[in-house]
Amino acid sequence: MVITVRRLRTTAQYVSFIVLMYGGRFGVNLGSAVPCFACPFVRGCGGQCYLLGVQGVLGFGMNLESLTGAPLFSALGWVAVFIILTALLGKIWCGWVCPFGLVQDWFSLLRRKLGVRERMASEKTLRLLSPAKYILLGYIAVLPPLVTVGLLPSSFYLPFCNICPGKALLPLFTLDGEYVAVLYSTFWTALPAVTAITLVGMFFKDRFFCVFCPMLALIHLLKPVTAIRLLKDNDSCVGCGNCTRACPMGISGVSRERERFDVQFDSCLDCARCAESCPSDGALRLNWHRRTLFSSSRLYASRRFRKP
């Protein structure tokens, strides 16, 4: 069997899914600063989504006594771990690791099998929605401190988790009905609505939730320190648009770009599907700190599309 980027990515996604969703049951714990939706509400998870940590740090007022000594250092330590993990892998966390990403990919697969047309994927719509993830990140940044200073009730301590469809969907994979029932009983009223929209959304749009994901926004803000880059040789690009059509986020900028070398746009997931489907030798490259992990090639792309 030939090793392809697609096979590597799919394997990575499944391995990550097992480790992050069930790792705790085998004693695996990747800590509290995982830069993807490793949901802490999944019983027996193998690591915890750092958005929980961020909310905890910003909502420190809930337990002011913990602001000194060991807890403070521990909180700062997790900030450091998060930055290091993000710096090392960038948005590989999104495209190759995130368990919620894999769940969304299953929905896309189902849509394709049924031959249903993707919606909400036009350039205009996506451009309009592109600030949404930053707005959600702002929501995470603003609400917990308001709890700290007493302007909001303590139920706003984890404002993002309370509206996160990951919290509603990922614990289902524990196959523990009793636990899920208890968890569901504590939901905000907004969560079922958000989850319903997400369920419909991810059927009709590839990686629907990623369009709004504050983790994606947070990782993108750390781009200056991340090692992963998507680079383009503009002279070799014919402009065919294969990259845009292969892109789960529908990024058209990679194809349209004529000047810039760096084409890692803010909604990019580093999944490398663009480079895989690019028919021009060396036009798109995925780099890790100046080392080329994958470079597009006509021969590679030609093997990519031979099955209906």
Place this chain on the structure above:
Amino acid sequence: MTTQNTPAPDRVADRKRRNAARIAGEVERELQSLRGREDRLAGYDYFLDLLAGGIHPGAVERRTGMPALNLLCIQAPLELIHAAGFLPFKIFSGSHAADALNAGGLPALTCPLLRSVQGLLQFEDSLARRPWVLPTTCDWIVKLPEMLRSTCPDAKMPDHWLELPHLKETDAGREHWRDEVFRLKKFLENASGRRIGRKDLARSIATYSRAWEALSRLEARRQAGAIPFVWFLALANTFFLDAPERWTASVDALIPTLPDNAGRKEGRIFFAGSPVYFPNFKLPRLIEEAGIAVTGDDLCSSGRIFPGGVSADAASEHELVAALAQRYHQGCLCPVFADNDRRVHNILAVAGNFSGVLFHVLKGCHPYDLESHSLENALKRQGLKFIRLETDYTAEDSRNLLTRLEAFRQTLGEA
């Protein structure tokens, strides 16, 4: 007026017979020359047989059992045509005999390729009986039906026009072309009497993707010097003469039999410009005679014969048609586009791997003629050797061309 120009039916039939014999003779001479080559491999025989079987849609239909559909240029999505149950047939436009059929009624400097097509359309009944889809690419193509009608009132006319937006980077241009491709789909459905579903499309896209994979592997071997230009051209030219699956299988079978590394490393050039069609292999032959090896080209009759590699992960019918539209328009490197700097950049990027660039201009072929000047300047700025050869389908200028090519060969040696 019309009655005056129309000869008696038996005279027409007689002329058609004579002209068909003339074209067949020309094809046979070129085939003889290919068969007689020392570098002929057993794997080439399938392709030679295709050329020998007749370069008209009738031969293709007999071979494949599929109805053929006439095409010119490279913008009509082959996958869509194939999904409708037609076999796309790009009209062979390299016959000098057919070119010579057009004695009068045409501008003095008419593109020989178009004259050849015009000759064929008047005298080849096999073409006249099949539907004809024509994209509005260059002025010659756009005016072809009009010129044709003026010289031959009952000549075959296009059955469907594809209006090609000459701006491909703008949203308006792209949307217009997508609508055009959807209209083509409707036309094909009406013509074939069957609906094109998403499964048909997915199958055809996969079929042409496999053909493109074979072509890409062949291209890689050619760049390594394993296939002489004349053979590569002959192989690419046969693409429309059989079912794509069989052509693909024959290329796949040929590749392992190719020599590991044929010929010298130096003196390898890139061939760009106007297309070269069978049976007019005059220029490639002269290049060979001058001791120059062409190991890469940008011809719509060779390296770019079809775009291939349409990313088609999306599986709805609408998305597949839209994907084909994008691939055949945005990714098309024909020089007729107004916003065409990608083409020049692409050639510049590729040309760096060669000793020089030979630019072929068919006399009267304006898009390539115009482009040759901007390209020449850009290539020379990069320090690359460049030669521009303007010629047509006649043999008279062969000595002159050969002298110039030999001189060019000398400059490559110095590099």
